[in-house]
Amino acid sequence: MSLRIDNFNPGPAALPLPVIEKIKEDLPNFQQTGMSVLEISHRSDKFDELLAETITRLKRLMGLGDDYRVLFIQGGASLQFAMAPLNLCDGGRPAFIDTGTWSTKAIEQAEKLGFEPEVIASSADRGFCYIPDEFEVPSDAAYLHLVSNNTIKGTQWQSFPRSPVPMVVDMSSDILSRAVDHEQFGLIFAGAQKNLGPAGVCVVIIREDMLERKAHPATPIMLNYATYAEKNSLYNTPPSFAIYVVGLMLAWIEDQAGGLVGIEAQNLAKAKLLYDFMDESEGFYRPTAEKEVRSAMNVTFRLASEELESQFLAEALDQGFGGLKGHRSVGGCRASIYNAISLDQVERLVAFMRGFAGRKG
Amino acid sequence: MSLRIDNFNPGPAALPLPVIEKIKEDLPNFQQTGMSVLEISHRSDKFDELLAETITRLKRLMGLGDDYRVLFIQGGASLQFAMAPLNLCDGGRPAFIDTGTWSTKAIEQAEKLGFEPEVIASSADRGFCYIPDEFEVPSDAAYLHLVSNNTIKGTQWQSFPRSPVPMVVDMSSDILSRAVDHEQFGLIFAGAQKNLGPAGVCVVIIREDMLERKAHPATPIMLNYATYAEKNSLYNTPPSFAIYVVGLMLAWIEDQAGGLVGIEAQNLAKAKLLYDFMDESEGFYRPTAEKEVRSAMNVTFRLASEELESQFLAEALDQGFGGLKGHRSVGGCRASIYNAISLDQVERLVAFMRGFAGRKG
Numbered sequence: 019m020s021l022r023i024d025n026f027n028p029g030p031a032a033l034p035l036p037v038i039e040k041i042k043e044d045l046p047n048f049q050q051t052g053m054s055v056l057e058i059s060h061r062s063d064k065f066d067e068l069l070a071e072t073i074t075r076l077k078r079l080m081g082l083g084d085d086y087r088v089l090f091i092q093g094g095a096s097l098q099f100a101m102a103p104l105n106l107c108d109g110g111r112p113a114f115i116d117t118g119t120w121s122t123k124a125i126e127q128a129e130k131l132g133f134e135p136e137v138i139a140s141s142a143d144r145g146f147c148y149i150p151d152e153f154e155v156p157s158d159a160a161y162l163h164l165v166s167n168n169t170i171k172g173t174q175w176q177s178f179p180r181s182p183v184p185m186v187v188d189m190s191s192d193i194l195s196r197a198v199d200h201e202q203f204g205l206i207f208a209g210a211q212k213n214l215g216p217a218g219v220c221v222v223i224i225r226e227d228m229l230e231r232k233a234h235p236a237t238p239i240m241l242n243y244a245t246y247a248e249k250n251s252l253y254n255t256p257p258s259f260a261i262y263v264v265g266l267m268l269a270w271i272e273d274q275a276g277g278l279v280g281i282e283a284q285n286l287a288k289a290k291l292l293y294d295f296m297d298e299s300e301g302f303y304r305p306t307a308e309k310e311v312r313s314a315m316n317v318t319f320r321l322a323s324e325e326l327e328s329q330f331l332a333e334a335l336d337q338g339f340g341g342l343k344g345h346r347s348v349g350g351c352r353a354s355i356y357n358a359i360s361l362d363q364v365e366r367l368v369a370f371m372r373g374f375a376g377r378k379g
Numbered sequence: 380m381s382l383r384i385d386n387f388n389p390g391p392a393a394l395p396l397p398v399i400e401k402i403k404e405d406l407p408n409f410q411q412t413g414m415s416v417l418e419i420s421h422r423s424d425k426f427d428e429l430l431a432e433t434i435t436r437l438k439r440l441m442g443l444g445d446d447y448r449v450l451f452i453q454g455g456a457s458l459q460f461a462m463a464p465l466n467l468c469d470g471g472r473p474a475f476i477d478t479g480t481w482s483t484k485a486i487e488q489a490e491k492l493g494f495e496p497e498v499i500a501s502s503a504d505r506g507f508c509y510i511p512d513e514f515e516v517p518s519d520a521a522y523l524h525l526v527s528n529n530t531i532k533g534t535q536w537q538s539f540p541r542s543p544v545p546m547v548v549d550m551s552s553d554i555l556s557r558a559v560d561h562e563q564f565g566l567i568f569a570g571a572q573k574n575l576g577p578a579g580v581c582v583v584i585i586r587e588d589m590l591e592r593k594a595h596p597a598t599p600i601m602l603n604y605a606t607y608a609e610k611n612s613l614y615n616t617p618p619s620f621a622i623y624v625v626g627l628m629l630a631w632i633e634d635q636a637g638g639l640v641g642i643e644a645q646n647l648a649k650a651k652l653l654y655d656f657m658d659e660s661e662g663f664y665r666p667t668a669e670k671e672v673r674s675a676m677n678v679t680f681r682l683a684s685e686e687l688e689s690q691f692l693a694e695a696l697d698q699g700f701g702g703l704k705g706h707r708s709v710g711g712c713r714a715s716i717y718n719a720i721s722l723d724q725v726e727r728l729v730a731f732m733r734g735f736a737g738r739k740g
Contacts (some may be wrong), residue, residue: 023413026421038407038415046399052384052699054399056577056624059388059702092453093601096615100599124552127600211616216417216451218579218618237595240454240462240490254457255572256393257579257618263417338413341420345561 022364027341028169028316028354029191030210033184037266037358055262058346060255069250076221079271079278081199087229089222089246090261091241095120095190098207098220099127102185102186103161104237106205106228107133113183115139118171119347120188124163135212146171150306161204167192169212170345172307172318172352178202187289193221194271194313195357196282204228204285212315213356217269219260221305222246246360249375271357281357288355288364289314295368306350320350321355327351330374337370385724388702388717389530389677390552390573398627398719416623421616429570430611433626437582437589437596440632440639448590449563450607451622456551458602459568460488460583463524463547465598468494469590471521474544476514478525479507479532479548479709485524499523518543522565528553530573531634531706533668533679533713537564545589553676556718557643561721571621573676574717576628578586580612580621581605632718642718649716650675656729657709658704664734667711681711688712691735698731712714 025032048055051064058064073088091097102124103112113136114125139153143379146168155162156184161184167174178185185202193208200206204225211217224243233242238347245253274280293312296303296319321327327350334342344350355364386393412425419425419553426485434449442728452458463485464473474497475486487495500514507529516523522545528535530552539546545565547625561567565586572578585604594603606614652674657664657680667679681689693702705711716725 021413025413025414025418027418029616030418031397033415033607035407038417042403042406045403046396047382052382052701053386053388057386057388057391057393058404059391060578061707064455084694092455092458092618094453094615097453097599097601101600104599120693131597131599203608209616216620217421217616218621236492238458238465238492240458241599241602254455255390255570255578257621259455259577259620260579260618267548279706340413346422 021265021338023338024359024366025340026353026355026359028345028352029209029378030217031264031341031354031356032358033215033267034270034358036268037263037270040044040266041263048162056259060252060258065258067141068262068265069252072261072268073076075265075268075272076223077195079268080223082200082223085226086201087224087226088248089224089243090251090256090264091222091246092218092257094217094220095188095207095209096123098126098222099241100131101126101241102205102207103131103133103135103160103234104241105233105243106184106186106231107160108231109233110158111136112161112163112186113138113156115142115150115157117173117301118168118191119345120170121163121165124165124188129174141173145175147306148313149173149175153179154353155181155183157240159183161186164188167195167313167318169354170318170348172313172316173311174313174315176311184225191347191356192313194268194278194281194286195315197278202321212354213267213358215264216260219257219264221264224260285314285355288359288361289317291368292353292355292366294315295371299371299375300379302379303371306348315354315356316340317353317355318344318348318350319352324349324379329378330347333374339367340371381627384699384701385720385727386701387714387720389706389713390570391578392573392641392702392715392717393719394576394624395631395719398631401627402624417620419619421613421619426619429623429626430613433622433629436629437584440555440629441584443561445583447562448585448587448608450585450604451617451625452581452583452607453579453618455581456549456568456570457484457576459549459583460485461600462604463522463566463568464489464492464494464496464595464660465602465683466594466604467592468521468595469546469592471519471549472497473524474499474520475524476504478510478534479529481529481531481551482524482526483551485526488509488705502534503718504645508534508667509674510534510536510682514540516542516544516622518542522547525549528556528674528676530677530715531679531709533666533677534672535674535676537672545586547642550718554672555639555642556676560640562640571625573715574628575718576625577621580618580625582625586589600654622718645722646675646716646718649720649722650678652722652725652729653678653714653716656732660732660736661740663740664732665737667709670673672710676715677706677710678714678716679709680713685710687739688727690739693732698730700728
């Protein structure tokens with residue numbers, strides 16, 4: 019096996035090689051501290067500096083004003099499915115648009131905790147292959163929960179609705195992948211392990227007025243946003259290594275030409291290459307999401323049979339293309355082409371797919 | 380600054396250099412996967428193997444039978460302060476022995492969640508410098524919560540009480556530091572960032588009968604032990620890198636002569652060297668914990684004045700001894716001498732302390 023495969027994993031996912039090389043270079047002596055970053059105290063000036071710089075970079079990239087706070091929380095997006103209603107309902111009901119697995123799970127968690135979620139639209143009727151565009155957001159809802167990109171179903175909101183109540187958005191699989199007005203949201207959260215770093219930290223961005231809402235009395239201390247906001251994510255020991263890698267990823271993103279606008283152009287070019295090729299494959303490769311809401315991050319597709327899909331995945335792996343298997347709940351194939359995947363890598367993948375179709379078509 | 384200082388940090392803490400070197404060696408190509416360990420899927424055979432091996436090593440080192448399950452949970456020990464009562468009370472009240480900061484916080488969390496904790500003994504009357512030895516554990520308590528080693532106060536249970544109800548033990552700062560009958564506990568938890576690896580994962584060991592207790596209805600999915608037990612810690616994306624480093628630490632511990640008995644002998648030798656030296660310093664260095672319950676992990680001490688302590692800490696840092704400042708809530712000094720600290724390092728520290736006392740005494 020060569021040093022690096024083309025890694026299309028859905029998450030944990032590929033990191034840019036310069037980020038991996040920087041991690042390696044920083045071992046075992048991080049910034050002349052005489053310790054690795056795994057061993058420095060989270061109460062040290064050095065870690066304070068790392069944390070502050072990471073928050074500054076993230077807010078700069080996202081264009082967020084002083085009324086937004088950045089928190090680093092463990093437990094992944096799945097823990098946010100409980101934290102959001104526990105902290106933000108304050109007697110009201112949360113509204114949801116159900117676009118597949120992750121919103122479904124968030125709805126189930128809110129239901130289980132007794133918050134009576136109101137599902138105002140769903141694309142379940144056609145296997146979540148589209149994003150609903152007709153719905154009315156109740157003006158008395160506590161908030162509206164959306165999933166901006168659906169990792170498993172391969173769909174992505176192309177623009178966001180106008181909402182009379184604050185929007186809570188799960189951006190786990192497309193954060194920092196495109197230029198978005200982030201100030202339209204009251205709460206943004208994202209597990210880092212797709213576009214933003216390694217598994218083990220969830221980035222939570224919250225607007226001050228959302229922080230002021232009264233948490234439910236049954237909220238554990240570690241599930242209260244205020245716990246993290248009041249102590250700058252240092253109430254207890256944070257996942258310091260994961261935060262460090264997020265910082266390296268943010269620096270790498272800032273080093274790319276054009277900021278988020280540049281990143282978006284690059285991501286759209288990668289997605290277009292892959293979708294256009296499949297659209298022209300005379301049905302050999304069949305994208306599963308409706309054309310107008312196809313994800314630029316997770317390109318889901320089927321082949322004519324499961325047997326052919328198995329052959330495709332095996333040959334791909336053999337040629338050094340990893341992570342192309344679809345989620346076990348839906349089957350099929352999926353190429354996750356997050357920020358760290360280059361246009362070159364997608365070109366190589368398309369060349370392989372063309373060859374495979376030629377041999378089998 | 381030389382490549383490596385002598386790092387006496389309380390946590391995140393020093394890791395053995397061979398562990399850091401192994402992490403470095405595994406970048407960017409982990410076990411010929413063509414990916415780093417940060418980038419491999421938690422659903423891959425390779426990660427399954429890593430997880431299984433880590434659990435096997437931990438159970439082997441701790442001498443745990445088939446009726447114990449090992450879970451990897453995020454959120455640190457602080458999240459366990461909520462998870463333990465939410466999962467284990469089942470209508471009953473938890474009992475606590477309060478030996479300082481971390482048990483106090485666990486009591487506060489149980490109280491806040493409405494579980495009416497019963498504090499059956501406390502050493503608060505003398506600043507937590509001792510471990511209570513007179514108490515009766517109510518036979519109708521849901522469980523008895525103990526903190527085996529008190530990182531901040533410098534005390535450690537030398538042996539554990541007999542209890543008519545299951546014991547829940549917070550071993551965050553002394554797990555795998557000594558030979559203990561681990562099967563006397565119903566639940567063991569430990570943030571990894573002291574003796575066991577990096578920050579970002581909490582190791583939870585639970586006996587099957589404790590798993591069968593009915594969780595409180597207000598328990599979020601991610602706070603339910605069953606969520607982790609049913610999916611072997613893979614309900615959602617686990618902190619895979621942190622688990623990998625825990626695995627390397629366990630392999631390192633197994634490589635030491637004599638298993639936990641050998642580790643314990645080494646730890647006692649290190650602690651004895653430091654305490655004996657201080658006891659013979661004619662009051663220049665003053666250990667804060669009562670002699671019979673002194674911690675072999677966190678050696679807390681004072682000097683005659685805060686001014687002298689500041690000089691001591693500054694000179695120590697200058698000589699390459701880091702992390703010796705006491706916790707901000709108590710002041711003073713503290714040398715954390717977890718498994719990764721060698722006898723040589725403690726000898727160097729004592730030599731420095733002797734010199735400092737000679738100049739200032």
